[in-house]
Amino acid sequence: MSKREHPSFSSRIGFILVTAGAAVGLGNVWSFTYVAGKNGGGGFVLIYLLTLAFIATPVFMAEMLLGRLGKASTPTSLKKLQTSAGSKLPWALPAWIGLVATILVLSFYAVISGQVMAYGWEALQGGFAGWEKDQIIALDKAFKADPSVPIFWSILFLVATAAIVSLDIRKGLERASRLMMPVLFVMLIGLVIFAVLRAGFGAAFNFLFGFNEMQLSPKILMEAVGQAFFTLSVGVGGIMLYGSYMGDDVNLPKASLWIVLMDLSVALLAGLAIFPILFSANIDPAAGPGLVFITLPLAFSGIPGGAILAFVFFLLLTFAAITSAISLLSPPTARLEEAGWSRAKSAWVMGACAFVLSLATTLSFSSWAEFHPLAFLGFEGMTPFDLIREGVNNVVLPLGGLAFALMVGWGLKREDVRVALPMENGALFSIWYGALKYLVPIAIIALFLTAIFGGGH
Ligand code: TRP
Numbered sequence: 277m278s279k280r281e282h283p284s285f286s287s288r289i290g291f292i293l294v295t296a297g298a299a300v301g302l303g304n305v306w307s308f309t310y311v312a313g314k315n316g317g318g319g320f321v322l323i324y325l326l327t328l329a330f331i332a333t334p335v336f337m338a339e340m341l342l343g344r345l346g347k348a349s350t351p352t353s354l355k356k357l358q359t360s361a362g363s364k365l366p367w368a369l370p371a372w373i374g375l376v377a378t379i380l381v382l383s384f385y386a387v388i389s390g391q392v393m394a395y396g397w398e399a400l401q402g403g404f405a406g407w408e409k410d411q412i413i414a415l416d417k418a419f420k421a422d423p424s425v426p427i428f429w430s431i432l433f434l435v436a437t438a439a440i441v442s443l444d445i446r447k448g449l450e451r452a453s454r455l456m457m458p459v460l461f462v463m464l465i466g467l468v469i470f471a472v473l474r475a476g477f478g479a480a481f482n483f484l485f486g487f488n489e490m491q492l493s494p495k496i497l498m499e500a501v502g503q504a505f506f507t508l509s510v511g512v513g514g515i516m517l518y519g520s521y522m523g524d525d526v527n528l529p530k531a532s533l534w535i536v537l538m539d540l541s542v543a544l545l546a547g548l549a550i551f552p553i554l555f556s557a558n559i560d561p562a563a564g565p566g567l568v569f570i571t572l573p574l575a576f577s578g579i580p581g582g583a584i585l586a587f588v589f590f591l592l593l594t595f596a597a598i599t600s601a602i603s604l605l606s607p608p609t610a611r612l613e614e615a616g617w618s619r620a621k622s623a624w625v626m627g628a629c630a631f632v633l634s635l636a637t638t639l640s641f642s643s644w645a646e647f648h649p650l651a652f653l654g655f656e657g658m659t660p661f662d663l664i665r666e667g668v669n670n671v672v673l674p675l676g677g678l679a680f681a682l683m684v685g686w687g688l689k690r691e692d693v694r695v696a697l698p699m700e701n702g703a704l705f706s707i708w709y710g711a712l713k714y715l716v717p718i719a720i721i722a723l724f725l726t727a728i729f730g731g732g733h
Contacts, residue, residue, distance in 0.1 A: 288523070290450040292531050294599070295518045296538045297453045300460075301600030302388050303507040304543040305593060306568050309550045313561035315499050317483040319490030321547075323500035328540060331719055332504040334711040335677040337532045337697075338684040339510050343519025344528065345688075345696055349610040350374060350513035353520060354683070361687045370679035374512035375608045377672045379626060380664055381512070382434075382604040383633035387641075389597040390429030391419060391569060396590030404573045405583040409557055412573045416566045420641040430634050433594075437601040438627035441609055442620035453599060457538075460592040463585075464542065467549035467575060476555030483561065484547050494730035501723055502669035507539055511673030511680075514603045517610060528697045529708075549575070565641075565661075605630070636660040678720045685712035 312320050346353020350371035358367035398404065398415070419425055440449070471477060505511045522528070553571045554561060563570065576586035605626055612622035640647070640661035648658055655663060684693055690709065699705040 287450075288526050288531070290454075291518075291522050291526050292534050293453040293457060294450055295515070295531070296457065296535045297449070297596070297599030298514060298518060298603035299507065299509050299535055299539045299600070300457070300542050301596050302385060302392070302593075303503070303509075303600070304539060305546040305550075305596075306388055306392075306565070307506065308503060308543045309547055309571075310563075310565050310567040311499055311503050312484065312547065313551075313554070313567055314564065315496045316491045317561065318486045318488075319492040320496050320500045320503075321484050322487050322490060323492070323497055324504050327501045327504035328508070328536070330711060331501070331716050332508045332510055332677070333532065333536050334708055334716060335505075335681050336508050336510045336515060336536065337529060337708065338712055339513070339515045339677075339680045340519035340522070340528055340532060341684060341693065341696060342680060343516035344522055344524075346516070347520045349614050350516050350607050351611060352614060353516060357683065357688070361683075363687055365687075367683060367687070370676050371513045371516075371607075373672065374514075374676055375611060377512045377668050377676070378514060378604045378607050379630050380633060380668050381506075382437075382601060382630040384637040384661055384665055385597065385601055385604065386430040386433045386437075386630060386634045387426055387637040388565070389433045389594065389601065390426055390431075392590055392593050392597060393433060394419060394425070394429045395569065395573065396587055396594060399576070399583050399586035399590060402583045404576045404586045405581075407573065407577040409559075409570075409574060412570055412577070415573070416569045419569075420566075423635075423638050423642055426638045426641070427635070430638065431631060433597070433601070434627045434631050434634075437598055437605055438623045440598065441602055441605045441627075442623035444619060449599065449602070452595070456592055456595045459588075460596060461542070461545075463589055463592060464545040464549060467589075468545055470575065470579065471549045471552035474552045474556045476552040476557075479555040480548070480551030483551055483555070494726045497723060498670040498727050499666075501674055501720075502666070502671075505673035505677055506669045507543060508536065509600070509603055511676035513607050513676070516680075517607050518603065529699055529704075633664075636664065674720050674723065678717060681712040681716040681720075685709065685714075685717075 308324075312324075342357065343350075343353060346356050348356065351368040354367040354371050358365070361367075395403075404412070471480070509515055519528075522531075550568060550571045551561070553559075553575045554567070557571075557574055559567075559570060559574075561567075572589070573586065576582035576589070579585060605623060608626045609619065609622040612626070613619055617625075636644075637660070640659035644659055647660065648656060649660060650658065650663060658666070693709070694701060694705055697705075699708075
């Protein structure tokens with residue numbers, strides 16, 4: 277990006293919507309429901325909410341601030357800040373790890389998004405209307421059984437993502453986000469209303485928010501923390517890069533608050549829409565990563581005009597997934613551009629890497645379903661997909677977040693941080709700053725100690 281000026285978004289609301297687009301994605305609908313279901317609901321949801329509020333959100337702001345101060349690709353931004361802070365520690369290292377992690381996330385993200393697109397296509401041909409549960413379960417099985425089908429859709433998804441990143445159509449994205457995000461919201465609210473009328477609503481509400489019956493274990497703790505980081509896209513530098521594009525007139529704390537609230541409400545709405553369907557239809561909440569691909573079609577099968585609604589919904593979800601995938605492909609692309617590659621070449625090469633890695637996820641859903649490569653290390657029953665997803669979400673993201681918190685809390689000067697946000701020198705600022713300095717590091721270190729000594733796996 278040497279000759280060009282560092283790009284920025286055209287307006288405040290544009291920045292908020294595009295960054296919310298990076299946060300809102302499959303994490304809110306697919307992963308929130310499947311991971312909450314797998315981990316028994318209530319306790320998971322409670323830890324998720326607490327982590328979101330007190331750990332992931334402060335780190336989200338810190339990461340965005342590092343981008344605003346660095347105004348370059350993620351490793352370069354952090355290297356600059358390290359120099360100006362006069363630190364001897366390798367600040368760029370978490371950014372480099374983050375670049376690898378974004379491609380790993382993109383690799384499984386593409387496979388799940390591919391299935392979302394395929395379901396949109398199915399609905400366009402009139403699919404799901406009047407279908408029975410068994411028929412829907414059979415479709416999910418058939419989709420995964422022959423790897424060539426998911427491979428086809430993953431390629432389509434990655435091509436769309438790489439094309440958008442290579443063309444750098446930020447303006448177009450802003451405009452599209454303005455339209456699609458509100459429609460997705462309205463559709464989710466519609467689905468929740470539909471779900472309230474179902475017999476399973478009470479059971480679902482209890483499952484998600486019945487904190488009194490909750491189960492907790494080091495593993496559930498890790499998963500909830502990982503989910504909180506994943507849903508806000510923090511820990512790998514994706515948000516840092518968006519922060520580097522943020523106009524100087526944007527109030528960072530306010531913008532963050534809006535983005536977090538949007539992200540949280542989409543997840544809660546998705547949970548309230550999906551779990552009642554699941555309980556009404558006697559589906560096991562711990563059904564795994566295929567959960568939404570059974571519950572969502574089932575929701576639409578019983579609604580008049582279900583096929584067209586299903587089509588619109590899967591289309592919107594595809595869009596939400598693409599805006600998140602863009603935020604995954606952009607950090608490595610930005611770094612390669614700095615190295616002198618064209619934007620197009622950088623995006624396509626990184627997209628191709630994600631595709632090759634995506635095969636591990638595709639196969640985990642078929643011929644590798646019983647392949648547990650790290651069972652000998654104690655990671656029993658985990659497919660390559662499980663290892664990639666849990667490794668990145670539950671380990672890399674919190675550690676990346678820890679690094680960013682330490683940089684802002686301990687590396688930079690308090691007053692510089694306050695002015696850059698900007699925030700009044702009042703209680704709110706002190707709480708946030710204190711969270712980065714003490715709460716976040718202590719909580720994340722305690723989490724890892726619990727996982728290591730309490731048997732996280
Ligand atoms: N937050 C997105 C979602 O919920 C996924 C995502 C985008 C992400 N960029 C990220 C996750 C960076 C971790 C890190 O779907």
